[in-house]
Amino acid sequence: MTPRVLVVEGLKAGYGDRVVLRGVSLSVKRGEKVVIMGPSGSGKSTLLKCIVRLVEPWAGRIVLDGEEVTSNSADLRRIRAKTGFVFQQYNLFPHMTVLRNLTLPLEVVKKLPKKEAERKALKLLRMLGLEEFAHKYPLQLSGGQQQRVAIARALAMDPVLLLLDEPTSALDPELRYEVLETLFEIARQGRSMLIVTHELDFAEAAADRLILLDNGVVIEEGDPWEMIHNPRTERTKRFLVKIMRKSISA
Amino acid sequence: MEWAFFIISIIPDLIKGLLTTLEISVTSFIMGLALAVMLAPARIFAPRPISLIARGYIELLRGTPLLVQLLLIYFGLPSVGIKLDAYTACILAIGLNSAAYQAEILRGAMKSIPETQFLAAESLGMSTAQAYRYVVLPQALRVAIPALVNEFVTLIKESSLASVIGVVELTRRGEYLVAYTFRALEVYVAVALIYFVVCALASQATRILEKKLMIPGYERGVT
Ligand SMILES: Nc1ncnc2c1ncn2[C@@H]1O[C@H](COP(=O)(O)OP(=O)(O)O)[C@@H](O)[C@H]1O
Ligand SMILES: [Mg+2]
Numbered sequence: 001m002t003p004r005v006l007v008v009e010g011l012k013a014g015y016g017d018r019v020v021l022r023g024v025s026l027s028v029k030r031g032e033k034v035v036i037m038g039p040s041g042s043g044k045s046t047l048l049k050c051i052v053r054l055v056e057p058w059a060g061r062i063v064l065d066g067e068e069v070t071s072n073s074a075d076l077r078r079i080r081a082k083t084g085f086v087f088q089q090y091n092l093f094p095h096m097t098v099l100r101n102l103t104l105p106l107e108v109v110k111k112l113p114k115k116e117a118e119r120k121a122l123k124l125l126r127m128l129g130l131e132e133f134a135h136k137y138p139l140q141l142s143g144g145q146q147q148r149v150a151i152a153r154a155l156a157m158d159p160v161l162l163l164l165d166e167p168t169s170a171l172d173p174e175l176r177y178e179v180l181e182t183l184f185e186i187a188r189q190g191r192s193m194l195i196v197t198h199e200l201d202f203a204e205a206a207a208d209r210l211i212l213l214d215n216g217v218v219i220e221e222g223d224p225w226e227m228i229h230n231p232r233t234e235r236t237k238r239f240l241v242k243i244m245r246k247s248i249s250a
Numbered sequence: 251m252e253w254a255f256f257i258i259s260i261i262p263d264l265i266k267g268l269l270t271t272l273e274i275s276v277t278s279f280i281m282g283l284a285l286a287v288m289l290a291p292a293r294i295f296a297p298r299p300i301s302l303i304a305r306g307y308i309e310l311l312r313g314t315p316l317l318v319q320l321l322l323i324y325f326g327l328p329s330v331g332i333k334l335d336a337y338t339a340c341i342l343a344i345g346l347n348s349a350a351y352q353a354e355i356l357r358g359a360m361k362s363i364p365e366t367q368f369l370a371a372e373s374l375g376m377s378t379a380q381a382y383r384y385v386v387l388p389q390a391l392r393v394a395i396p397a398l399v400n401e402f403v404t405l406i407k408e409s410s411l412a413s414v415i416g417v418v419e420l421t422r423r424g425e426y427l428v429a430y431t432f433r434a435l436e437v438y439v440a441v442a443l444i445y446f447v448v449c450a451l452a453s454q455a456t457r458i459l460e461k462k463l464m465i466p467g468y469e470r471g472v473t
Contacts, residue, residue, distance in 0.1 A: 054373060081374065085370075105375065
């Protein structure tokens with residue numbers, strides 16, 4: 001098995017005639033935590049979606065866990081079933097209980113028997129301190145709780161790679177903390193993660209690598225602490241200052 | 251006063267007719283819903299030939315009078331060897347017709363479900379069919395409740411067309427009563443009143459159903 005769980009080479013993508021990604025290359029090693037930062041509109045969400053082909057890439061190659069995602073014969077459902085995707089807006093299924101949100105994909109995608117799916121889901125909810133919400137509905141929970149449930153739903157699939165798209169940015173500052181704590185916990189367990197976030201604390205303390213994306217290209221990549229404290233280019237510096245100002249004012 | 255006694259005296263007879271009306275309405279509504287649940291996604295998700303067929307079906311049935319469809323099924327089909335009794339023919343005609351309207355209601359409701367719900371289902375590895383069945387449809391049906399109840403009320407009224415081919419439902423019962431009492435005014439007033447009461451009660455179902463099926467937490471207005 002390759003030590004790299006994800007390889008992206010020369011990825012180009014966009015919408016209609018609007019080019020968004022102009023040749024992005026990156027990789028994630030097994031167990032590695034990689035943070036992506038970049039200005040709004042730089043193509044971060046598009047990049048994550050391309051990795052599981054929720055957006056169709058125009059060109060380039062994506063290999064996930066040894067499987068070529070970009071091949072015409074790729075089994076997309078199996079590839080998606082072994083990655084976890086966490087959205088900025090949680091996207092839980094509001095008409096199902098928290099427990100059902102976790103067991104449904106286990107039953108219909110992973111084909112687990114109902115009992116086993118429930119056992120697994122409850123174990124995970126317990127681990128993330130969400131057990132008391134198992135029989136509640138998503139809209140009865142706070143945003144932070146909903147996002148933790150969404151993380152639990154993604155983890156339930158035993159993903160080889162967890163993709164998270166700004167998991168804390170829809171939340172009020174006081175609710176971000178509980179989600180961050182959950183993310184730290186998962187990072188500690190050694191799960192491979194590719195996470196778009198502007199949380200500098202997380203990038204510094206939990207990430208192995210930081211990638212800066214701007215206007216559809218990777219402009220800098222390296223050790224998070226180094227990049228944040230000794231940015232090499234003016235552009236990086238300006239960008240980081242902008243983020244810091246935002247996270248202070250938020 | 252005499253007319254009041256007369257109306258009361260014909261009520262039991264009319265109630266019998268009403269039961270047939272309700273049988274026809276409920277059966278054809280359920281048939282319509284079952285078809286609509288397949289037609290609406292066929293129009294949206296299916297590959298081109300199938301979605302065109304679904305669309306053609308919907309437009310054809312909405313673009314021609316129900317009475318003509320009924321006559322076609324009852325009097326027309328026998329000449330290609332399909333002979334149906336009047337009761338079956340009218341359930342079939344009304345059901346097929348209502349399917350087209352319900353499919354459009356459902357399609358509208360599906361459009362109101364955020365695209366992100368579909369995306370989330372797909373991101374978990376669900377097929378389009380699974381995403382529709384477990385995620386989009388249950389939410390769309392809730393959104394569609396008022397329009398579907400409205401369609402059911404319309405259908406109760408339209409089921410009076412069954413009288414044309416001799417099904418003895420509420421309207422036809424009324425015609426019989428007029429034929430041997432010659433009191434058209436009182437009889438048809440009574441018939442109209444019964445339709446009115448039943449439709450008013452059915453409309454009430456909207457509120458009850460909506461309340462019963464409301465997504466918990468939704469009342470807070472969070473999306
Ligand atoms: N579904 C879409 N259709 C058309 N344009 C889109 C769509 N999604 C995103 N875009 C555009 O693509 C660009 C990149 O978007 P996105 O990947 O969401 O950026 P980011 O996540 O970095 O803010 C933006 O200009 C956005 O307006
Ligand atoms: Mg984004």
